[in-house]
Amino acid sequence: MIVGGGFGGLYAARGLGRDARVDLTVLDRRNFHLFQPLLYQVATGALAPGEIAQPLRSILRRNRNTTVLLGEAVGLDPERREVIVADGGPIAYDTLIVATGARHSYFGHEDWAPFAPGLKSIDDATEIRRRILIAFEAAEREAEPQRRRSWMEFVIVGGGPTGVELAGALGEIANDTLRNDFRSIDPRDATILLVEAMDRILPTYPPDRSASARRQLERLGVTVRTGTRVIGIEESSVTVASVAGEETIPARTVLWAAGVLASSFGRKVAAALGAETDKAGRILVDVNLNVPGHPEVFVVGDAAIQPGEAVGLDPERREVIVADGGPIAYDTLIVATGARHSYFGHEDWAPFAPGLKSIDDATEIRRRILIAFEAAEREAEPQRRRSWMEFVIVGGGPTGVELAGALGEIANDTLRNDFRSIDPRDATILLVEAMDRILPTYPPDRSASARRQLERLGVTVRTGTRVIGIEESSVTVASVAGEETIPARTVLWAAGVLASSFGRKVAAALGAETDKAGRILVDVNLNVPGHPEVFVVGDAAIQPWKPGRPVPGVAQGGIQGGKYAARTIRARLDGKPAPPFRYSDRGDVAVIGRLSGVTNIAWLGPLGRQGGFLAWMLWLGIHIVYLIGFANRIVVVTRWAWSFLTHGRGSRLITGQPLLPDIEVPEPPA
Known part of the structure; x- marks a missing residue:
């Protein structure tokens, strides 16, 4: 039985709806599913109520095993396994899913x-x-x-x-x-x-x-x-x-729009089962979303406090502390929380220069790039238009180089026919790197090849140049030639990493040594020294490799570290010793715009040191192999093929808040 037809209840019903072994009852006091994220659109007149609500019977009509009932659950008898319904008899269940959501709370007022x-x-x-x-x-x-x-x-x-x-x-x-x-x-x-x-x-x-x-x-x-x-x-x-x-x-x-309070039925379920709740009356569930001690009762959505973000570690009890949830015990812990971008102590730069570590970051960067061209199209004053057409990318590692190449391709090819007042090819794209060359972990000839390919795309590369200030409409840089302020509305950050919050808390709890970025120094078994039960892999760790050089912060470091930790745990369970971790360098690959790139793959011999089209083909093949899931590979190959054939980019939507800046109209001459 499912009580509640919101998102949690609806998707549970759809998941169970075609299993002939299940006899399913869905109970809700409304006969429709409500798409709550768009309620504010109804509140402000943009949408009609019927546009965000759909009858439950209509949604679940293909579920042959499902009965939808209109009624309000007002109580629970856990001994008889019955839900008490207002103006109706009790309904028996074998398994109960509570998905009654929450209502707003006035904090006692x-x-x-x-x-x-x-x-x-x-x-x-x-x-x-x-x-x-x-x-x-x-x-x-x-x-x-x-x-x-x-x-x-x-x-x-x-x-x-x-x-x-x-x-x-x-x-x-x-x-x-x-x-x-x-x-x-x-x-x-x-x-x-x-x-x-x-x-x-x-x-x-x-x-x-x-x-x-x-x-x-x-x-x-x-x-x-x-x-x-x-x-x-x-x-x-x-x-x-x-x-x-x-x-x-x-x-x-x-x-x-402040505060939530568990539904009346949710609070009654908690009382009947003796379940622990938070201040809002939401039930604390275990890692399986069950009420502890009641595997027959699931609580989902806003009715529950579910296991969430790891926020601390108790090494003596061997427990991970989870936000809004109870501790989770472990025998062996693998920390693989990665890293985020670092602004080297200048967190005030973050609003003006987004990094690239998540899907949200990527969509925000896409939004800013497209907004910049749209704003330049609208801007009549030449200097302000110029500032919208200036793009600065900070950091000449693989991410910065690939961003610069993609942006050069967008300006020179993808958007070339989309505007009337501007020519996107007039955009200035500046890649700034503090070291003496871009791709500093690659051999010098590969760095030089990447630079030439970027310059052919119209990207200006400035090495030996540090960023010392970022504001809403400018970037200040310093080099041996002195300081310079560059008017630029769009700055993208691809420099520096910082260990995740949980990784730093693990280090503090275990007294582990870290580098300046907060990454944990591990031993040859990828364990925190003195703690063989704790592995740290990927960007969360400084993993041993060559003398004076740790494993580079690339995907292969995480992949190989994760596999090694799994093999070591299995070996220990079998009572066998585990060999030390050995990182196998699979090489470096960076793509630079359409059909260009550089590679440095030692194990392929001369074939692995490519530039241009062959490097791009190697990059494509490697990324397809490591995409998770056959369906993902087919989708990505299809989209990239279409992009290749049409010289276009399918996702050119400005998502989020696509607000353009106000236009300052220049005063007419006197």
């Missing part, structure tokens, strides 16, 4: 609810839309300035994803959707305030993403106040507190 609706249902969304539109209508009718002003004040409490999306959509409504609808007021005069108690909005996101979101909201006219708690809400005002003191803000429209 339920008296605020009438004045500050949350956003968890279609009813919530339509009520918020009603209040927003009523506010503008009331302001249009109000003659007294102070009361009119209070109708034009909007406060959103909570700077998580829901609050940020609500604030952005409300800014769009005020600045665009309603701008021509009224005579007595200008909706653009509305004040939109986003209040967050933490020190930044989107606190679960990386700091640079939070900073980017804040800048985009401010461009929409939203005022963001962090480190600010709401301590009172009344019909026409909100009282907040911060380090500056308390303040009462006149506002008729307050929207609540």
